[in-house]
Amino acid sequence: MFDQPPRPQRQAHSRIRFRAAFVAAVLSTSWIGYSVAADDTEHLTAWQRLKARLIERGWLRDHATEHLPIGNGRLELRQYDLASKIPGKVISVTVREGDWVEKDQLLVTLDSSELKAQREAIEAQVTVAERAFAEAQAARRKAAADLELARASYQRTQELQQQKFASSDQLDRARTAWVNAQTALDLAEKRVALAAAQVDAAKAQLNVIDSKLADTQVLSPIAGRVLKRYVLPGEVIPAGAALISLVDPLDLYIDIFLTPTQMRDVALGQPAEIAPEGWPADRVIPARVVFVSPEAQFTPKFVETADERAKLSFRVRVAADADWLRQHRDALFGGLPAVARILVTEPRHGDDAR
Secondary structure (H helix, E strand, O other), rough: OOOOOOHHHHHHHHHHHHHHHHHHHHHHHHHHHHHHHHHHHHHHHHHHHHHHHHHHHOOOEEEEEEOOOOOEEEEEEEEEEOOOOOEEEEEEEEEOOOOOOOOOOOEEEEEEHHHHHHHHHHHHHHHHHHHHHHHHHHHHHHHHHHHHHHHHHHHHHHHHHOOOOHHHOOOOHHHHHHHHHHHHHHHHHHHHHHHHHHHHHHHHHHHHHHHHHOEEEEEEEEEEEEEEEOOOOEEEOOOOOOOEEEEEEEEEEEEEEOOOOOOOOOOOOEEEEEEEEEOOOOOOOOOOOOOOOHHHHHHHOOOHHHHOOEEEEEEEEEEEEEEEEHHHHOOOOOOEEEEEOOOOOOOOOOOOOO
């Protein structure tokens, strides 16, 4: 009989090959699972990403949360776009982009030399009109005195005629003088009214010029920060040209869009919180609901995914607390992504919310 090779060595090699194949299978499965998880993360919907952020912040627990009044959006600062009411040449611009300005601070000055010359001409017209008015008043006083004299003369002539000391012809002339005096007084009063109207018209033109002169100096309507400067000294601009854009750091808000289910616990004036993206989880901005849309609308494209845009929602505006903003004037910027949560003290449903 032939000798057979030792079987224990052959079994040992088989066990080594089996273990290597098993380790390779495990590693391959782990890599595939990681790739699938990464792909799922990249294809999360906007609500799923928002939910993950809220769970991380501690605002939500990891279960169904569709009813909670929470929404995402972008922080907005109230913007004021200042424009020129009159055409003219820009003399000076006293601010630059990013400068802080106080209320009624001078921002832009336009050339006023032509308007000042027009004002001097209209002032002369006012003087002439006032003089004509004074002369008309004097003429009215004289006409009133003449009427009183003519009336008295007619009465005396009438008495004399009754006593046969005056003829009928004299009485007729006295009556005619009285009527003419009345007509002269009526005409004098009309001239006074016309002169007064001319004075008013001249003063109105003067007020128009003064208003235009005031418009040559553009003042800040608020205390805020310069967002954009559109003109430079020396430029000639038309009426309505953009000059300066300001933002009010004390008027910050966010518009969120809630479903009808989420609207059950939302009311005007309700307290809320705003969490800007990138802030620590324990830091939020106190806020309040200042506007609730009276009618539903389709969710704007920039807020949710295509599927969620097909759903009707309600626009709710949440405004940051003014006292907090005064203490943190330059802490926030418009356009920053954020999440707003409306605080519900006594929810009308049994689901848990934090």
